[in-house]
Amino acid sequence: EAQVTQNPRYLITVTGKKLTVTCSQNMNHEYMSWYRQDPGLGLRQIYYSMNVEVTDKGDVPEGYKVSRKEKRNFPLILESPSPNQTSLYFCASRPGLAGANVLTFGAGSRLTVL
Amino acid sequence: DQQVKQNSPSLSVQEGRISILNCDYTNSMFDYFLWYKKYPAEGPTFLISISSIKDKNEDGRFTVFLNKSAKHLSLHIVPSQPGDSAVYFCAASPQGAQKLVFGQGTRLTINP
Numbered sequence: 001e002a003q004v005t006q007n008p009r010y011l012i013t014v015t016g017k018k019l020t021v022t023c024s025q026n027m028n029h030e031y032m033s034w035y036r037q038d039p040g041l042g043l044r045q046i047y048y049s050m051n052v053e054v055t056d057k058g059d060v061p062e063g064y065k066v067s068r069k070e071k072r073n074f075p076l077i078l079e080s081p082s083p084n085q086t087s088l089y090f091c092a093s094r095p096g097l098a099g100a101n102v103l104t105f106g107a108g109s110r111l112t113v114l
Numbered sequence: 115d116q117q118v119k120q121n122s123p124s125l126s127v128q129e130g131r132i133s134i135l136n137c138d139y140t141n142s143m144f145d146y147f148l149w150y151k152k153y154p155a156e157g158p159t160f161l162i163s164i165s166s167i168k169d170k171n172e173d174g175r176f177t178v179f180l181n182k183s184a185k186h187l188s189l190h191i192v193p194s195q196p197g198d199s200a201v202y203f204c205a206a207s208p209q210g211a212q213k214l215v216f217g218q219g220t221r222l223t224i225n226p
């Protein structure tokens with residue numbers, strides 16, 4: 001089944017404790033992206049990657065890092081989480097065709113930072 | 115600065131009637147618009163899209179209308195079914211940009 005898989009689905013952590021949310025897709029998509037969803041704000045893009053070793057900032061990149069060493073994986077790294085990073089996170093992917101903006105999303109990772 | 119706005123946080127419609135979800139945008143550089151549907155504990159799933167060169171696109175019970183002069187987008191669902199109960203997000207793609215800009219979402223409830 002074609003899908004985007006995120007782990008963990010739920011996580012409670014404390015301020016300053018580094019964590020990584022993994023994302024993997026099995027569709028051979030070139031483009032991958034991370035979004036966060038907050039009440040009243042919709043989904044906002046954190047980082048995106050056009051292909052292996054090519055990443056760029058989205059609208060809200062502060063406090064996050066990403067890497068794209070393999071085509072299928074795009075982990076989101078919080079080096080020193082803070083309470084304002086408590087949110088619902090979505091990884092998404094699509095083929096690299098220009099203009100094809102139909103994203104396939106993962107099921108989401110709900111993160112709470114105490 | 116919310117470039118894509120869904121001003122109705124929630125909407126309740128009777129089964130079998132028409133559901134109309136609305137979306138307004140401010141950026142005239144948006145050239146592609148999409149609607150996503152989201153159930154609890156799942157990721158958003160693509161529903162229907164429209165290019166800025168069109169004013170209407172239909173797919174079964176779902177129709178999206180685009181009014182560029184008013185910078186307004188709407189999704190019509192007819193007839194509405196209980197399985198349509200979900201949160202609907204409007205999204206827009208700026209020309210040449212590698213992202214989607216999302217609205218805040220509208221929770222649609224279909225009552226039997």
